[in-house]
Every structure is written in C-alpha cells, then in structure tokens.
Amino acid sequence: MILMAVMIPFSMVASDSPQKQKKKKADKNTAEWYYELEAYSAPYRGSCNVKVWSYGPDIITARDQATKNAVHGAFFRGIPGDPQKRINPLPPLVDDIMAETTYKEFFDKFFENGGAYLRYATKTMSAGNDEILKYDKKNYKVGVIVTVQYDALNKMLVDQGIKKSLTSGFAK
Amino acid sequence: MKRILLSIFIIAASVLPSFGQAALPSIMVIPSDAWCKTNGFLNAYENNGVTSYVADYRAALINSPELKTVISLINNKMTSEGFRLVDLESTLKNIETENALNSVTTSSMGDMMAETPREQMSRVAKADIWIEVNWYLTQMGPQKSLTFEMRALDSYSLKDVASAQGTSGKTYMVEIPVLVEEAVSSYFYDFTTQLKSYFKEILQNGREITLEIRVWENAGFNLDTDMGTDFLGYMIEDWVMENAAGGMKTPSTASENILVFRGVRMPNTTPEGRQVDARYWTRPLVRMLKENNISSKLYTKGLGQVTIVLGQDL
Missing domain, CATH: 3.40.50 (Rossmann fold)
Structure with a gap:
C-alpha cells in the first residue's frame, strides 16, 4: 500500500513528456517573477512594446514564455521606463498588492497554457530578431519584443472586479 | 408573501447604490x-x-x-x-447660440430677459x-x-x-x-x-469649497454685532463647525466685515441622500440668518465658491 502511494505520483511525473516538464519549469519561473522586462518604445494607442527576457531549459520554451511574462509583468510589476530613450514607465495595472493571492483562482486560469492572456500580448518580431544567451549549464535567456494591450488589460481587470474603476464610489 | 418581500428587497438593492452617493x-x-x-x-x-x-x-x-x-x-x-x-x-x-437667442428673445410687451x-x-x-x-x-x-x-x-x-x-x-x-x-x-x-x-x-471627506461672508456698506451692523446669544461672526463660525464634513473649519480671514472659510469641506450628500453643491449646502445658513432677522444675498462663483453678503436681500 505504501509502495503504491509512492509509485502513483512518481508515475504521474514520469508520464509528463520532457516538453511538458520544460513548460512547467518556465511557468514556475513566471509565477516566481523570474523574468526581466526592458523598455522598448513609448506606448501608443493603448498598447506598448516591451522587451521580455525569459529563462528556460531550451530556447523555444523560453521564447514561448515571453507573452505570458509580458502580461504577468504588466499586471504586477509595471512596464519599466528608460531615461536614455525618454520612455516613461507604466505602473502595474493591479494596484492592490494582495490581489494575486485574493484572486488566485482567476489568475491561475488566466495564465494557464493557452489561456486568456494570449489575447492581450503578441510577439511582434520574427524569431530571427530574438536575443539568445546561454545563461548557465541548464538555462537559456531569450529576449523577445512583445506588444502588450495595456488599456485592454486594464479594462478586463475592472470588468472582472479585480481593480476598482476611476469612477467607483460615485453615482453614475 | 416571501416572494413579494424578496422582490421588494431586490428592487431596493438595485436603487440604493445610486442613492446617497456623490455625483x-x-x-x-x-x-x-x-x-x-x-x-x-x-x-x-x-x-x-x-x-x-x-x-x-x-x-x-x-x-x-x-x-x-x-x-x-x-x-x-x-x-x-x-x-x-x-x-x-x-x-x-x-x-x-444661447447669447444669440437671448439677445432676440423678448416678451409680448417687448421686454428683454432679465440678466445682471x-x-x-x-x-x-x-x-x-x-x-x-x-x-x-x-x-x-x-x-x-x-x-x-x-x-x-x-x-x-x-x-x-x-x-x-x-x-x-x-x-x-x-x-x-x-x-x-x-x-x-x-x-x-x-x-x-x-x-x-x-x-x-x-x-x-467631502468636497472642498470656499465660503465667504461679507457685509454691505450701509447694513447698519457687522460681524461683531452682538445678536443676544452670541456675536454674529461666531454664530456663523459655529454653523460651519457643525455642518462641515471635515478639514479646515476655522476662518482663514476674520474681521468685522469679512469672514472667509477656505478649504472647508461640505458632505457629498445630505442625510436624506440628496447630492449637494456649495450653494445648496449653505441654504440652512441663509435660513438661520433670516431667523435672526439678517437679510442676505447669495452669490456663486463657479461650482465651489459661495459669497453671502449680509444686510440687503435685493
């Protein structure tokens, strides 16, 4: 009985394909905010281009994680500015520091693979323009330009009740 | 019966959020x-x-x-x-358009619309x-x-x-x-x-407004006049203290003819839930003055400044 209890979870892990495991590792990096954002250009018409540096056990996984990291960054970290390029930073869209915990169920579903986050971010350049660095023995670091629909994300958060609108509290 | 009560509750719940809220x-x-x-x-x-x-x-x-x-x-x-x-x-x-229309609008007697x-x-x-x-x-x-x-x-x-x-x-x-x-x-x-x-x-905390009290030249009294219970200026100050929502409640200027409250906060709504602007908020003050036989004239400047001039009501 004890042997079965040990074997079942092991067999479940073992049944995950290597690609799935790599994806899980990349998702873990996102959940632990293990990625970097770099200002790329000034925002325009509700969207902004940001360079996302993601980590992953291979180049494809790290590259694919960029859109998720960009949206995660827009929610919780904000988009950094660049004084040299004179790009103003954008504040994090989620203004309640406890929101990630309070609305965990929503964010887990939103960020699941193939989830709604894909509607709000697009890799804007071909893979040939990516910057690829061998970070350490096990990880690559890949820089990708992603367009984030900042205004649309903001509206979605308000519609979902995660963020209060500017007019909340006033009689409409 | 339960259904009726439930419907009343639902209707009340849908109406209440907009009642008593700031505009x-x-x-x-x-x-x-x-x-x-x-x-x-x-x-x-x-x-x-x-x-x-x-x-x-x-x-x-x-x-x-x-x-x-x-x-x-x-x-x-x-x-x-x-x-x-x-x-x-x-x-x-x-x-x-309003100016153009007003300039050609006359009564049957040929009178223009009154406007100071x-x-x-x-x-x-x-x-x-x-x-x-x-x-x-x-x-x-x-x-x-x-x-x-x-x-x-x-x-x-x-x-x-x-x-x-x-x-x-x-x-x-x-x-x-x-x-x-x-x-x-x-x-x-x-x-x-x-x-x-x-x-x-x-x-x-409510909205900040400016309330200015002034006295006409030939009013025959001023803010230092003893009204029996208290001096007129202090009566007005007490009214502000009792009715302001928070913030500054003491006058920034106080003399025998001028009393100015800057940054005084008025509540967003009355206790009955009616939305308030600076003019409406001072209505009980004008009434209190009238009860004490002080005639007054109220002027507004923009949405947040009220000047009440004491001594004449025309």
Missing part, C-alpha cells in the same frame, strides 16, 4: 494659458492699470488641429473610464475637474522632441489634484500628432493613479 465629477479638457500664450490665443486686457488675460479657446480650436487631437485623445480615455466629459468646443458653441452683468459673466463653461494641457516642440538641429504637461484642477478648490509631465525621445521623422498621442498614452496611467487617490479622498 460623478464632470471633466473638461482645456489648453493651458501657457499654451494659449505661446500659440497666440491669449488676449491681454488693461483694466484700471491691471493687466488681465483671457484665453480665446474658440480661436484656438479653430486654428490648432493638434489641440483638437489632444482634447479628443484625453476625452476618449476619460470616457472609457466611465466619466461624463464636457466638451470644450460644444460648450463654447452652446454659449454662443454678474449672471452674464458666470454663464461660462463649467465642469468639476478641468484638465489643462500644454505641450511644445523643441528643435535641436534636425531632431525634435516634445514636452508634454497635463494637470487636473478641482474647480471647487482650484487645487492642483493630479499632474504628469515629461519629454519624448529625440526623433527625426515622427509627426507632432503621433508624438502627442505617445505622450498622452505615456502619462495617462500616472495621471489617473493620482486622480484616483484624490477621488478616494473626496468620497471619504
């Missing part, structure tokens, strides 16, 4: 005086040796397509946040929050950059409640409207975060 502030986007001056839309007038400046918004809107772009960009963004926007151009057109010069002057564009915008282009050789400023003024207190400014990166090719659009997108979230904290404060 949504109206917003108007205008060019700043500095922008009007740089672009030749600020007219100077000499009056008794004092130079005063009046911005010609109508001419600015006709002659500057960029101004229209900026106003509509901010209008769009604020509307998508759920605000009621008062459009500067439409308001100015409306005032022009003060009433004429106060019939101007009104909004709770003004968003002032200013921008200018700096050319350095073939490169240009755009400096953009945006600030929100509360028309009740005339306080600067949010601001954002910055300069774009240097560019060779980009057209000005695109630079302006980039600037609005860049600073809008900083700006609205500040506005949000200000609105939160209004909702918690």
